[in-house]
Amino acid sequence: MSRVAASLRLIAVGWALVRADALIPREVEPVLPSSAKWAGRALRIFAGGKARQGRPGERLARVLEREGPAAIKVGQFLSTRADIFGGPFAEDLSHLKDRLAPFPLSVARAEIERGLGRPLETVFASFEGPVAAASLAQAHPATLLDGTKVAVKVLRPGIELRVAQDSAALRLAADLAERWAPAARRLRPRQFVEVVIRALDLEVDLRFEAAGCAELGEAMKADPYMRAPDVVWDGVGKRFLTLSWAPGVALSDPAALTLEGLDRKALAEAVTRGFLAQALDHGLFHADLHEGNLFVAAPASIVAVDYGILGRLGPAERKYLAEILYGFLNRDYARVAAIHFDAGYVPAHQDRDAFAQALRAVGEPVFGRDARQVSMGKLLAQLFEMTALFDMALRPELVLLQKTMVTVEGVARRIDPTHDLWAAADPVVRRWIARELSPAAKVRDFADEALRALRAIARLVEAPGVPAVAVVQTRSGPPLLWFLAGVAVAGLAFAAGIWLG
Structure with a gap:
């Protein structure tokens, strides 16, 4: 797509938002500063007709639905935060999760047969019309030849x-x-x-999604919080994907939260803990956990679908995340500030004590409060102001993590309006800290470092052109390598002894 075409597309999107009075809606004018009020009034001169009818969420949803996948995903994200944008606004956007207009069944069948290279009946005993349609694909119920019920995801034509x-x-x-x-x-x-x-880009190749579902599904089995469907590899291609049928009701269905025997508190905690366990324990997490991708059953069972977007965290990022959460749980703002500086999240020239003070100003009003008494909109605004005050830059490697954390909290609060994110996170974070930062873990880390050092020394000794002195042996036979190994092990034992006290 040329730059001219991209410019025209941006202009078209902006014009559609203006025409629908969805850019600076008239309904929010009372809470806007004067400059924004005047800007909104000027833009509304160009709004009109059917486009500006309905509530703000309805108008925005109509525009986003027309503008394609990226715009729809913005709407899906906004729809998870009823506590910030209001219930009616979120509800008006909720159909963007899985209730968009479907494409014909015949097109889906032809797409699968083209990918399989053989008739659809060689894999499926039955194949039905779509039950959910989202921005990139739609889902069909089907039955395998052995009678197993499955869900088949097929990409939209031309997506x-x-x-x-x-x-x-x-x-x-x-x-x-x-x-x-x-x-x-x-x-x-x-x-x-x-x-x-x-x-x-990864979402439009469903083979990647199949691999992600299988990988994260294995990780999920370590905890009781969340499950993934099984992948039916015979039914996987670039533009279609077959998974075992997810039991329960989609959380996007209003009936989901009225299921008999449903424990809403436990369900909300499972959403939060499931996400954190994935991120901290495995460094791999489902990064699109909106209600349309979660199927629930009583009392607190969750099956997550749609693994097109996965986030990954390296060991360092996992450690920083756990220690930041742990510091907040213990209200140790000085420690949280130090971790931010150590990780490079805050520029080194900033004042550590002032940053800790700012963290306290954000954190203290939240602890011990019923979630319904906390304005997430004001809290997020305060956090954003703090990032500007301390010149904090966006970290690309944390974009999916931060976006998913906001989504997860929104979903959990919709399930249980009193949901306390910190209380829910506590056991998962403390478990990670106990396992990874305990004395035994320190000894393990020392051992790993020593082993890496020995391997490096071995490679050096075996490398061509290494000076002879590096491989000198004593008359009794052991090379210098083993002497260095002994020093490393002795140092390790000494350090472990000090740590264990």
Whole structure:
């Protein structure tokens, strides 16, 4: 897609939002500063007709649905935060999760047969019309030849082109923000957009999703919080995917929260703990946990579907995340501040004590409060102000994590309006700390470091051109390598002895 075409697409999206009075809606005017009020009034001169009818959420949903996958995903994200944007607004956007207009059954059948290279009946005994349709694909109930009920996901026709168009428009928007909005530069719009585009690119190859579902499904079995469907590999292709049928009711269905015997408190905790256990314990997490992708059953069973977007965290990021959460749980703001500086999340020239003070100002009003007494909108605004005050830049490697944490809390609060994110996180975080930062873990880490050092020494000794002195042996036979190994082991034992006291 050319830069001119991308520019025209951005202009078209902006014009559609203006025409629908969805950019600065008239309903929010009372809470806006004067400058924004006047901007909104000026834009509403161009709004009109049927486009501006309905509530703000309805108007926005109509625009987003027309504008394609990236726009729809924005709507899905907004729909999870009724506690920030209000219940009616979130509800008006909720159909974007899994209730979009489907494409014909005949098209889905033809797509699968083209991928299989043989008739659909060689794999499926039955194949029914779609039961859910989202931005990129739709889901069909089907039955395998052995009678097993499955769900078959099929990509929308031409979706790859729509994603490519969205990607070009996003890159242009990031370039414009980088050039003309200096305040946005610390958010690194270009890097942020590349993370989003990479996720979209992976989503349009369902073989990657199948692999992700299988990998994360294995990790989920270590905890009781959440499960993944099984992959039916005979029914997997680039544009279609077959999974075992997810039991329960989609959380996007209003009937889900009225199921007999449902424990809403335990269910909300399972959503939060399931996500944190994935991120901390395995460094791999489902990064699209909106209600349309969660199937629930009484009392607190959850099956997650749609593994098109997975997030990954390296060992260092997992450690920082756990220690930050642990510091907040213990209200140790000085420690949380130190971790932010050690991780490079806050520039080194900033004042550590002032940052700890700012963290306290954000954290203290939240602890011990009923979730319904906490304004998440105000809290997020305060956090954003703090990032600006301390010149904190966006971390591309944490984009999916941060986005998913916000989504997860929104979903959990919809299930249980009194949900306490910190209380729910506590056992998972403390378990990680006890396992990874305990004396035994320190000894294990020392051993790993010593082993890596020995391997490095061995490679050095075996490398061609190493000076002879490096491989000198004593008359009794042991090479210098073993002497160094003994020193390393002795040092390890000494350090372990000190740590264990």
